[in-house]
Amino acid sequence: MILELDCGNSFIKWRVLESSEASACAEGIAGSDASLIDSLVALPDLLLTRCRLVSVRALEETDKLVAALVDAFGVTVSCAGPEREMAGVRNGYEDFERLGLDRWLAMLGAFKLASGACLVLDFGTAATADFISSDGEHLGGFICPGMPLMRNQLRTHTRKIRYGDAAAERALERLSPGRTTVEAVERGCTLMLRGFVLTQLELARSYWGDDFTVFLTGGDAELVSDAAPQAQLVPDLIFVGLAMACPLS
Ligand SMILES: Nc1ncnc2c1ncn2[C@@H]1O[C@H](COP(=O)(O)OP(=O)(O)O)[C@@H](O)[C@H]1O
Ligand SMILES: CC(C)(COP(=O)(O)O)[C@@H](O)C(=O)NCCC(=O)O
Ligand SMILES: [K+]
Incomplete structure (x- = not known):
């Protein structure tokens, strides 16, 4: 096993x-x-x-x-370790060893599944976007705070934003303007992430028209999936790449 x-x-x-x-x-x-x-x-x-x-x-x-x-x-x-190139994907970082390995593996998995241009969006502690063109060139990406970091920054740096996990979950049943602190924060941060998705889609369209595949992964991917109805939700995308980077034979 x-x-x-x-x-x-x-x-x-x-x-x-x-x-x-x-x-x-x-x-x-x-x-x-x-x-x-x-x-x-x-x-x-x-x-x-x-x-x-x-x-x-x-x-x-x-x-x-x-x-x-x-x-x-x-x-x-x-x-898994850093690579300049693997499975037809070329790492686009100036210093290839500095690219997050989770991003790298998700890219390998995405390019394999798409066999074409792709946009990989990962919503974990951080939210990341990576662009891979149809010839496997990694054009680079973006990193911003994910849901856990955004909400914790608000909790840590304000005096009056305090609430529990159960209330946070209930708050996300809808995205109308919040009428409580928990609703306002949870929905506000969710909309920030959806805005991030929309911006990445716009950029991908400017490069590739409609000819690209969008992948959503990470623990909070479902929070933003409405913003990208065309996207493939692949929770185990990093594992797809991991099997490629660490074959066991
Ligand atoms: N079943 C789950 N267990 C834990 N966290 C989850 C689960 N489903 C969604 N999440 C959310 O996923 C986020 C963490 O995503 P994850 O991709 O695991 O992050 P990281 O890779 O940075 O550790 C948290 O905001 C957490 O609330
Ligand atoms: C961007 C990340 C923090 C994302 O981590 P995660 O949210 O998946 O825990 C991670 O890929 C990382 O530490 N990257 C190194 C910096 C970089 O990719 O430029
Ligand atoms: K991750």
């Missing part, structure tokens, strides 16, 4: 595959290394042989997680 991990700034997304070609037989989201290991240990009949992961965390943090996995399961762990 293969363990796949996508270590973002907020959460570790994980899944277990029977083999490289199979679909996931278990999956989840963990808030810490310890809770990841607890969830895995709780799986019946888990027999991990390999693990591949991508991390945007600090090297020491990633190393600590790898050591914990080796310790708990005795697996060999391969980590």
